[in-house]
Amino acid sequence: MSAEKRPxxxxxxxxxxxxxxxxxIKELNTPLPRxxxxxxxxxxxxxIGYWIAYPAWPLVTGFTKxxxxxxxxxxxxxxxxxxxxxxxxxxxxxxxxxxxxxxxxPELLSFARAEGGAAFAINCVPCHGAGGQGSKGYxxxxxxxxxxxxxxxxxxxxxxxxxxxxxxxDTHTSLMPSFGHDSLLNGPDxxxxxxxxxSLSGNTPEEGAxxxxxxxxxxxxxxxxxxxxxxxxxxxxxxxxRTQVWLYGGSKADIMDRIQNGGGGVMPAWASRLDPTTxxxxxxxxHSLGGGK
Amino acid sequence: xxxxxxxLPLYAAAAKVYPxxxxxxxxxxxxILLVVTLCIxxxxxxxxxxxxxxEPAQAVLVDLTHRKFYFFFIEIWPQEVYYLTGLLxxxxxxxxxMNALAGRVWCGYLCPQTIWTDLFLATERWTxxxxxERMLKDTGPWTIARVKEKTLKHFIWLMIAWWTGGAWxxxxxxxxxxVHDLAMFQAPVVAYVWIGILTFTTYVLAGFMRxxxxxxxxxxxxxxxxxxxxxxxxxxxRYDRGEPRTSFKKSAALRVKGEHPGDCIxxxxxxxxxxxxxxxxxxxxLGCIQCGLCIDACDTVMKKIGRQPRLIAYDTDVxxxxxxxxxxxxxxxxxxxxxxYAVLIxxxxxxxxSALAERKNMSVSVMHDRNPMFxxxxxxxxxxxxxxxxxxxxxxxxxxxxxxESFDAAHVEAIGVSSAAxxxxxxEVGPDQIREVRVLVTVHAAHLPSKQSLRFEIVDLESGEKAxxxxxxxxx
Ligand code: SF4
Ligand code: SF4
Numbered sequence: 129m130s131a132e133k134r135p136x137x138x139x140x141x142x143x144x145x146x147x148x149x150x151x152x153i154k155e156l157n158t159p160l161p162r163x164x165x166x167x168x169x170x171x172x173x174x175x176i177g178y179w180i181a182y183p184a185w186p187l188v189t190g191f192t193k194x195x196x197x198x199x200x201x202x203x204x205x206x207x208x209x210x211x212x213x214x215x216x217x218x219x220x221x222x223x224x225x226x227x228x229x230x231x232x233x234p235e236l237l238s239f240a241r242a243e244g245g246a247a248f249a250i251n252c253v254p255c256h257g258a259g260g261q262g263s264k265g266y267x268x269x270x271x272x273x274x275x276x277x278x279x280x281x282x283x284x285x286x287x288x289x290x291x292x293x294x295x296x297x298d299t300h301t302s303l304m305p306s307f308g309h310d311s312l313l314n315g316p317d318x319x320x321x322x323x324x325x326x327s328l329s330g331n332t333p334e335e336g337a338x339x340x341x342x343x344x345x346x347x348x349x350x351x352x353x354x355x356x357x358x359x360x361x362x363x364x365x366x367x368x369x370r371t372q373v374w375l376y377g378g379s380k381a382d383i384m385d386r387i388q389n390g391g392g393g394v395m396p397a398w399a400s401r402l403d404p405t406t407x408x409x410x411x412x413x414x415h416s417l418g419g420g421k
Numbered sequence: 422x423x424x425x426x427x428x429l430p431l432y433a434a435a436a437k438v439y440p441x442x443x444x445x446x447x448x449x450x451x452x453i454l455l456v457v458t459l460c461i462x463x464x465x466x467x468x469x470x471x472x473x474x475x476e477p478a479q480a481v482l483v484d485l486t487h488r489k490f491y492f493f494f495i496e497i498w499p500q501e502v503y504y505l506t507g508l509l510x511x512x513x514x515x516x517x518x519m520n521a522l523a524g525r526v527w528c529g530y531l532c533p534q535t536i537w538t539d540l541f542l543a544t545e546r547w548t549x550x551x552x553x554e555r556m557l558k559d560t561g562p563w564t565i566a567r568v569k570e571k572t573l574k575h576f577i578w579l580m581i582a583w584w585t586g587g588a589w590x591x592x593x594x595x596x597x598x599x600v601h602d603l604a605m606f607q608a609p610v611v612a613y614v615w616i617g618i619l620t621f622t623t624y625v626l627a628g629f630m631r632x633x634x635x636x637x638x639x640x641x642x643x644x645x646x647x648x649x650x651x652x653x654x655x656x657x658x659r660y661d662r663g664e665p666r667t668s669f670k671k672s673a674a675l676r677v678k679g680e681h682p683g684d685c686i687x688x689x690x691x692x693x694x695x696x697x698x699x700x701x702x703x704x705x706x707l708g709c710i711q712c713g714l715c716i717d718a719c720d721t722v723m724k725k726i727g728r729q730p731r732l733i734a735y736d737t738d739v740x741x742x743x744x745x746x747x748x749x750x751x752x753x754x755x756x757x758x759x760x761x762y763a764v765l766i767x768x769x770x771x772x773x774x775s776a777l778a779e780r781k782n783m784s785v786s787v788m789h790d791r792n793p794m795f796x797x798x799x800x801x802x803x804x805x806x807x808x809x810x811x812x813x814x815x816x817x818x819x820x821x822x823x824x825x826e827s828f829d830a831a832h833v834e835a836i837g838v839s840s841a842a843x844x845x846x847x848x849e850v851g852p853d854q855i856r857e858v859r860v861l862v863t864v865h866a867a868h869l870p871s872k873q874s875l876r877f878e879i880v881d882l883e884s885g886e887k888a889x890x891x892x893x894x895x896x897x
Contacts, residue, residue, distance in 0.1 A: 259792030270796040371799035
C-alpha cells in the first residue's frame with residue numbers, strides 16, 4: 129500500500145472505505161468504539177494474568193503450575209472438607225443415636241437415608257443393583273426375606289462383618305453342602321426333593337412328582353439347617369424355603385442346581401473400609417428400602 | 422491529524438454527548454416517573470406484610486436460602502417457578518403492547534438505565550452547569566474550582582450508586598436487620614460484595630456509558646425495530662411542516678415575499694437536549710429512545726418565535742403520509758396487534774390469577790421407585806414403593822393421612838411412621854416445610870386389580886383438606 133494513497137470516501141455516508149469491493153459493494157471503514165477496544169485489550173491482559181496465576185501451559189513432562197498453585201484436586205478436597213464440616217452436627221447426632229431412635233426421628237431418618245443411599249451407590253450397587261433389587265445369587269434387599277435377619281441390628285451386623293469373609297472373625301458363615309458332587313444324593317432323589325421344596329411355597333409340583341419321597345429325603349438331609357417345616361434358620365443363614373423369594377431362582381432346574389452344587393455367596397466385611405456411622409446409615413437405608421423387619 | 426496515513430485510526434473516540442436541560446410537559450412526566458420508580462425501588466423492601474409467626478414479614482422478598490419468593494399475598498415455592506415464567510411472559514407482552522402503542526416509550530421513561538442516567542445528569546448539571554458551561558469547562562484548563570466541582574459530582578454519583586447497590590441487597594433478606602448489620606459491619610460478606618458490584622455498575626453505566634448502553638449494549642432497540650409499525654406513535658420531526666428549514670431571519674424575509682419556508686429554524690435545540698445525541702430531523706432511528714425531550718425543546722423555540730408548537734411530536738408514519746396527501750390525522754390505538762397483545766395479557770393474567778386462587782396450602786407429589794419397579798414379598802404379594810413429598814404451606818404444623826384410592830385390599834405403610842388413623846399412615850409436617858416419606862403399597866397377588874392406576878390422597882386430619890396425585894402400580 130503506497131503511503132500517498134488516500135482512502136476512498138463513500139459519497140453517501142462520508143465515511144472512508146477499506147478499498148475492498150465485492151460486486152460493486154464497498155466495505156465502509158467504521159472504526160471500533162474506544163470503550164470496545166479498551167475492553168478487548170483488558171481481556172487480553174486478563175488472559176495473560178490468568179496464564180500466570182493458574183496452571184495453563186503444557187510442558188514436556190508436566191505443566192506450568194501457576195503462582196497460586198491452584199489445582200482441581202486440592203479444590204475438591206477442600207470442598208469435601210467443607211461438606212464434612214457442614215454435615216458434622218447431623219453426623220454427630222447420627223453417631224450418638226441408636227438405630228431405633230433414628231427410625232423414629234424424621235429429620236435424622238432422612239439424613240441417614242441420604243447418607244446411606246450415597247454410600248450404597250458407591251459400595252453396594254455393583255452386587256445388589258442400583259435400587260438394591262439384587263439379581264440371581266445377590267439378594268434383593270427390597271424383599272422381606274432375610275438370610276441373616278432383617279432387623280436394623282441384624283442388617284448392621286451383616287454389613288459390618290460380611291458373609292463368608294474370612295478376614296473377619298465375626299463374619300457370617302454357613303455352607304450348603306454340594307449334594308450332587310459329593311454323592312450325598314442321587315439324581316432321582318434330588319428331583320424328588322426339589323419338587324417337595326417347590327411345593328413348600330405353594331407351587332404346583334410337576335406331574336408324577338413323588339412329594340412323600342421328597343419330604344422324607346428333605347427331613348433326612350435338609351431339615352438340620354432349613355428346619356423340618358422348611359422355614360429356615362437365621363442363625364445358620366439357612367433360607368426360609370416357604371416364601372416366594374428365591375435367591376437363586378425358583379424353577380425346578382434352579383433348585384436342582386443348588387442341591388447339586390451347594391455353596392453360597394460372599395459379601396465383604398465393610399467395617400474395615402467404612403466408619404461406623406456410615407455403616408449405621410447404610411443399615412438404616414437398607415432397612416428402609418421396605419423389606420426391613 | 423491522520424491526513425497523511427491511509428485508513429482511519431484504530432478506534433473512534435465516542436463523541437461525548439452534553440445533553441442540555443429541557444423544560445416542558447415530557448420532562449415533567451419524566452421527573453414524576455423518576456421519583457415514583459425510585460421511591461418504589463428504594464422503599465419497597467421496607468414494606469412489611471404479616472404472614473404469621475414462622476414466615477418473614479417482608480412484603481417483597483427473595484429468600485435464596487429457603488428458595489422461596491414472597492410478593493405481598495403471593496408466596497412462590499421452588500416447585501412453582503412457572504409463576505415466574507408467567508410473570509416474565511406478562512412483562513414481555515406488556516412491552517409488546519407498549520411498543521405497538523408508542524414505540525420505544527419504555528426506554529425513554531421507565532428503563533432503569535434512563536432513570537439513573539437522568540439522575541446522574543441532573544447531578545452533573547447541578548455541580549458543573551448546563552451544556553454550554555460543561556463543554557467550555559471540559560475544553561478549558563483545570564482550575565481549582567473545576568476540580569472541586571468534579572470531585573463533588575463524582576462523590577454524589579458514588580453515593581447514589583452505593584445506595585442503589587445497598588437497596589438491591591435488601592430484597593434478599595430482612596431489610597431493617599440488614600441495614601443495621603451493614604452499618605455495624607456485621608452483614609455477610611456477600612452483601613458487601615453485591616453492593617460493591619452494583620455500586621460499580623451503576624457508577625459506570627449511568628455516569629460514563631450512558632447512551633452507549635442504549636446504542637451498543639442493549640438488545641431491545643433491535644427487537645423493537647421489528648415490533649413497531651407504521652401506526653405506532655413515535656417521536657417524529659414533522660418534515661412535512663418543517664422543511665425547507667431556514668434561519669429565523671431568512672424565513673421572515675421569505676414570508677414577506679409570500680413564499681412558504683418550513684417552520685424549522687435550524688436552531689439545533691432538539692439535538693442539544695437529546696440524551697443520545699440524535700438529530701431527530703434525520704428521521705426515526707435506532708438511537709432515539711423516545712424520551713420526548715426534543716419535543717419540549719422545540720416547543721420552547723416555537724413559543725418564542727410565535728409559531729405553532731409540536732413541530733416535533735409523537736406522531737405516526739401513517740399520519741405523515743396522510744398529511745402529505747392532504748388528509749386529516751388519524752390515530753388508531755385499537756388495531757389487530759394491540760387487541761392481540763391485550764387479549765394475551767388478559768389471558769395469561771387470568772390463568773395466573775385463577776392458578777393462585779385455586780392454590781392450596783398443601784400439595785403432594787409421588788415418585789415411583791424405578792429399580793426395582795416392584796418387589797415380590799415372601800408371601801407372594803406385590804409391593805411398589807414411592808418417595809412421596811408432602812408440602813405444608815401453612816404456618817402451623819399439620820397432620821396428614823396418606824390414603825390410597827382404587828385398591829381396597831392394599832396395605833399401605835410409611836417408613837419411619839408409626840402413627841395411623843383408620844389404618845392409614847399419618848405424618849406430621851412442620852410449618853412451611855416439605856417432608857419426604859417413603860411409602861410402600863402392598864397388594865396380595867390374589868387382589869391385583871385389572872386397572873393399575875393408583876391415586877394417593879393426603880388429607881389434613883384437622884381441616885379435612887385434600888390433595889392428590891396419581892401414579893401407576895406396577896405388577897409382573
Ligand atoms: S431524538 Fe428526541 S425523543 Fe429521541 S432520544 Fe433524542 S431527545 Fe429523546
Ligand atoms: S428545535 Fe425545532 S426548530 Fe430547532 S432545529 Fe430542532 S426542529 Fe428545528
